[in-house]
Amino acid sequence: MKVCLYLGVFDPITLGHISLVNQVIEELNIDRFIIFPIISPKHKPNATPFEHRYKMVELAIKEVDKVEVSILQPIEGSNFKSIFQIIRKNYPNDDIYYLQGADTFIKNNEIDKIIEFATPIVATREGMIANDVFQDEFTNITKGLSKDIIVIEEKLKYCSSTFIRDNIFNETNIKKFILEDVYQYIIKNALYASAT
Secondary structure (H helix, E strand, O other): EEEEEEEEOOOOOHHEEEEHHHHHHHHHHOOEEEEEOOOOOOOOOOOOOHHHHHHHHHHHOOOOOOOOEEOOOOOOOOOOOHHHHHHHOOOOOOEEEEEEEEEHHHHHOOOOOOOOOOOEEEEEOOOOOOOOHHHHHHHHHHHOOOOOOOEEOOOOOOOHHHHHOOOOOHHHHHHOOOOOHHHHHHHHHHHHHHHO
């Protein structure tokens, strides 16, 4: 079985995330796709509380085949290697893939540990593959790795979660980038109110 993992803050999850999930499932014939919202993202200490981010992911994927949301319990001093060791124990005989955006991949200094347990999938935005700076960074990171990296160019125009948070009360700008159920959840729970 092919299992794909997608760790992220998802603050909030956007249509871009969902489109990418569907694209990966289709292009790589993924059997099971698991989204893991990060409980306490160290790089984003002001992230929306986990319970809200988890619920928004649940709402976004409720009608998406082969996709589920799960909790990956944090371990004291956890890193990618310890996280993937836990995942490998849960899926000992499966082909594991790990999806991340190109910007995260470029900054990831643990890619050599990830490839021990999973095949990385790097999602690039439109035009990024042709960008010389990206190509140079990508080549430097992947040089000498024992496993190929799968690169997928996102089909849907990119929209960041930051854009959603910053423009939540400007409906005309964000409605095309976020699911209605997620939008209603944000409004009902007054998330991102301080962003305006």
